[in-house]
Amino acid sequence: MHHSNQLTLAVDTKIPPVPHQDKNLQMQFDTDSSTPDDVVARAAQLRDEINRANRLYYVENAPELDDAEWDGRMQELLALEAAHPEIQSPDSPTQRVGAPPSSGFDEVVHPIPMLSLGNVFDEEGFRAWYKRALDFLELESAPMVCELKIDGLALAITYRDGVMERAATRGDGERGEDVTDNVRTIRSVPLRLAGDSEIIPPVVELRGEVFLPNSKFAALNAEREEAGLPAYVNPRNSASGSLRQLDSTETAKRPLDMFFYALGYIDGWDADDTKRPQNHSGSLEKIEAWGGRVNTETHRVESVEEVMDYIANAGEIRESLDYGIDGVVIKIDDLSLQSRLGFVGRDPRWAIAYKFPAEQAETTLKAIHVNVGRTGALTPWAELDPVVVGGVTVGRATLHNKDEIARKDFRAGDRVVIQRAGDVIPQVVEVSAKNERSADSKAYAFPDNCPSCETPTVQSEDEAVTRCVNTTCPAQFERLLEHFSSRVAMDIEGLGERVAQDLPRLGFVSSISDIYRLHERKDDLLELDKMGETRVDNLLRAIENSRSQPLSKLLFALGITGIGSESAEWLSRRFRSLSGVKDATEEELLAIDGIGPVVATTLVEYFAVEQNRQLIDDLIELGINPIDNTPEPSADHPANGVTFVVTGRLETMSRSEAQNRIKSLGGKATGSVTGKTNFLVAGAEAGSKLEKANRLNVHVINETEFIAFMEESIVPVRPDSLDSADV
Template sequence: MSNDIIEADAANELMRLAKTIAKHNRLYHTHDEPEISDAEYDALVRRNTELEAAFPHLVRPDSPNAAVGAAPAGHLAKVKHAQRMMSLDNAFDGDEVREFVARVRRFLKLGDDQPVALTAEPKIDGLSCSLRYENGALVQAATRGDGTTGEDVTANVATIGDIVQRLAGDAPAVFEIRGEVYMAKSDFAALNARQEAAGDKLFANPRNAAAGSLRQKDPAITAARPLRFLAHGWGEVSELPSDTQAGVMAAIASWGLPVSEMLIRCEGVEDALAQYAEIEAERADLPFDIDGVVYKVDRLDWQDRLGFVAKAPRWAIAHKFPAERAQTTLERIDIQVGRTGKLTPVGRLTPVSVGGVIVSNVTIHNRDEIQRLGVRPGDRVVIQRAGDVIPQIVENLTRDDDRAPYVFPDHCPECGSEAVAEEGEVDVRCTGGLVCPAQRFERLKHFVARGALDIDGLGEKSIAEFIELGWLHSPADIFRLKTHRTELIGREGWQDKSVDNLFAAIEAKRTPDPARFLFGLGIRHIGSVTARDLLKRFTTIEAVAETGKRLAVGDEDAIAEVTAIDGIGGAVAEALGDFFHEEHNRVAWDDLLGEVAPAPYVSTARETEWTGKTIVFTGKLETMSRDEAKAQAERLGARAAGSVSAKTDLVVAGPGAGSKLKKAAELGVRTATEEDWAAIVAAAG
């Protein structure tokens, strides 16, 4: 399978996932009106995470893995959290939980014989809420919002019987207790019965009912709803009553707030998995909805060392319950053409309810997947709404029926160009390039998208309209749209103000961020992170282009320059060279640079004396793992590289350091011991 093909598809899919997940975050967290189930949402995030892990250089600035929740709505006052309210990464089977514990071991450099105790508790399906107590008194309550800013629900929380206004016992001066506001199944059924009797709108599920009830502008409405609360953690505190997760949770319970009766301390991962099995067996009989079990490293000093990555802690994970399945009929197979020309088969299903969500479409990946499943229109299939792709066909129940196999098209359904798969590849692609309407639209949409130039007002509908009018053929044409001002004014949806706003937004991007500009061109292998890394090295777009042209003629020095960048390999150098090798790409590039002038790259990293420096760790680190050391370097604004060169600023060498330490000495690069490095980190704060 060609890595080029995979990379391009990954960039395209990551773009779609970012947009889709952001939409569902708004529907779920801001409006309390989700369109998909939690399992389907989890699977979208899981797919995004897997793609980012496989292609880290394609990680987008708007990655869902960097976002928590959604921005709060406007009808309640805003509250800035003293400590960010994070979300959790997910695991979907026992092996993934074991790998979570293995990652903890590797990060902390623990021996195989050193136990990793965990707490395990049900993951309740409610609305996250933070309760701030000062000198024992409740002074503020807030929803999670986007993790940084939530909504003030102090008056509403005062109506919930489970939440005490004053903590019992001797609580610390400041203690933020975090947990879930939820509605019991029986209370939800009774509420919906009252809603129906009054002719009011019914709630879709207990979580929606709880969220909508808590976020009311009028606390009297909240008071009339049977809300409950269950604590599961904490935020800002002046001091902790214990050095373990289990100990702090016991203290919270002693202060008068409810904690799950099923929260236990497990000596190891197998004990935790046994608790998962027990909770799953009791799931249907629990008085509230849960969708999994949460595991947390019990030792708080280990939690501090493990820290956080993106939007989630390294020391906790949610073990989700298995996906639900259903049978339905595959009515037909449609072919969609993506931005890179890939032909993707999409199955149209007889609509079926799976866990309360109606499913009518399924992605079948590619031609080989159709052959593997043996699917044809009319087949009876089993679908699943979780896993690698959502939704997906997991079984064909009628593949042995005597019917002709499905014939995959050999011509593009959009433009009629030949569709081929190169030797050894599974993906079939349209050869039409920019003459293919599907590709032209997707390429231009990518160029103006949020992670690229981010041109406000130039959305899918407008791009499609301008393409149909013959005004848009290439990215440069975007900056010439103003020549059509007279023609545009008066068309449906366009008035003087909206036209002027669009053209102003376009003009504002004539000096774009160079990394966004490079990413927006859709060159294979060059995602947002790789584009940024290239600009860090070459500073200007012109220098990147010059390097690309050298790569196009096989310049070995240019290849060495690009592949010396940490995290960038030969595939990126080859893709950049291939782009500038094509005359039509050079023409489009020059045409575009005749309209825009990307600014030189400027780093936004936190300024320290190590900002922009390159650090190499070698040998056996004894007090921390290599990952922890690299994370420390990145927090100082430095880059953790894998090899030593004349451009290396510091080599931190542990016992057993070999060739890298020797090369550092030969090049006169500064070296330090692990103890020296700890002093550097401490001095930098």
């Protein structure tokens, strides 16, 4: 996972202790009363000495013990714990050797989601992001922290009373996998945090990136080649695979390393606790003090110019580092400003990733193919002679669209330049040598008919996408079925690409609603290729579990053009049910902040199709009818239905924060003063809006009155409406 998950603020919510899942590994915290005191004391001394030596060697690069001394202490501790199992503890360095193989990984729900980062690719993009953040905060500047974007796998490690309790992968951001036993084997990860209980929260989560050093990767591949085994493709994939070994003794053989980059969930520190860091750089200092390894290339900066200097330097030292990086992460340093900025969708407003230019390579374009997506879009892709780009072997890449193929004249047999966009999506950039084409080379003819259903394709003037408009197109339905079942939608594990193709082609499913009738066809499902009883049972169980997904997930899962996860949440909160959304008018949709005329029209047109209305009715009849019970703004609050305009500079909040507060209470926050405006909230340097409000006799209130209105329901009274005896 790219370094894209340092996106959490430390908050106080209760989290229960995490039970040990493997009974073979369950440790005792209380020693047997019959254990000799000198044995207990010696074991504790050895643990302290070995853990200190590990920290000095792997974290601080200042070794204290030589190998023989370290080995001697470890062998003595192993012998003591073998003779007295009751003295074992989770923070013992002997736990780094691995545990018995596991049958699988348990699911972990992150108490604070591990979200993603937005990307910029040049100085202009970065300056635009920084300006948006400052405009939102209404500040002239804000210090930032620059960090190298490590190309590894994101982890969240929970410590209870200073001892490692659980380690989980990022997963989909909300749920990951429990890889505690494997993470115990990473020697740069502290099993017990340094310092006494006065300075460590009772429960604290450290987040960071696991990686395989480049030098260790080369040595590992040399060993594999000598043993006649295939070489690993790149360090990142090797790190990911090592961390997901079911046998942690195998993970222990891999020289994984880790940098920590953020505090996550915290329990035990009040909001005003003096021990709580006030900025991100202070959080990193805490992690270092507790024994966590923080990248020494992390720096606090004051200006855009310093950020760009840092980025330039990172590009220069990139090749000399012993770990892969694919960019720089920039964060607003002040945690209170991070909290005010919040998130837009799944990305924080307070952090951004500056991505390095994509690596390129040259290969042969063997053939051009076309896929049909769930919205009918025809997407061309290139079949390539496999080539390594940025450490990954690429055999296929996107060609974007019909117009791009024609403009760049891509043809089968061409030598082409490819790159991984954002170091992720392979794409064909250009033809490298047109003059080397053979005499029989022919320009590619984009299909006039859908490759799946033969329906004539269309391309509107205002978009580059060519589409199949047949709503019963088999390929569209297969893609929709796959999308509907994806983790970010209804999360039906086991209904991936292959099964999503098999079910319609074999006649098991012809509508989304048929998924919820598959339990009646278990015997037929058992006949599918590679679908034994266990897989079928797991699939049917996942289908049943999906019934409990919230309305917003179901709306997103339907694959309606223009409806992403965020707009699905808006619709869910406004209409509360499937039938409510189905019967919504264009006027009702346009009244939702964030829903524009294009999306409103698309929704109305979608539900005007009888086939789509029937799908909703079928889902409801099958019991797939989640109701959104999110509390609505109180109708009793005096701001409900009232129109505000906020102008000028406020002292305790930004204009955006004031507008969000208004909307949360059911009010309307508009940008222009009109005769329908009820209140103008005027801060310092209000300007022309204040003049217009006075001209239109709009009630003008100050920030103190506004806060009393919002928080205490005290409606401001116009001075000219008071009786003289009240003045």
